Amino acid sequence: MSAEGKGAELFNANCALCHGRKGDLGMNGAKDLGLSSLTRVEMIAMVTNGKGAMMPYKNVLTPKQIEAVVDHVRTLRKAG
Numbered sequence: 001m002s003a004e005g006k007g008a009e010l011f012n013a014n015c016a017l018c019h020g021r022k023g024d025l026g027m028n029g030a031k032d033l034g035l036s037s038l039t040r041v042e043m044i045a046m047v048t049n050g051k052g053a054m055m056p057y058k059n060v061l062t063p064k065q066i067e068a069v070v071d072h073v074r075t076l077r078k079a080g
């Protein structure tokens with residue numbers, strides 16, 4: 001499977017413990033990803049370099065995997 005096709009799998013493995021599978025769990029002060037107003041580019045930078053209680057993923061995931069996981073995050077956005 002291509003890295004691009006693995007966004008949901010990567011999210012559930014690396015991100016769901018704080019953010020939850022739907023992005024709204026909010027553990028450890030994590031924000032509700034469904035309400036995030038960050039752009040795709042800002043999210044990629046945030047996941048790559050980390051912020052506050054969220055660790056950087058640049059040594060954990062490849063740039064392509066980070067893009068795939070961010071594209072999955074963007075599907076969790078709530079309408080409106």
Ligand code: HEC
Nearest residue numbers: 014015018028029030031036037038043051052053054069
């Ligand atoms: C240890 C818990 C934890 C894990 C694991 C985690 N996050 Fe976070 N995440 C946070 C916290 C806490 C914040 C808020 C950081 C801040 O603004 O200070 C955050 C913020 C974010 C934001 C920015 C939301 C916004 O609008 O400001 C994105 C996007 C995000 N996380 C995506 C991810 C992705 C994708 C992964 C997996 C690769 C991940 N997170 C893993 C805790 C976590």
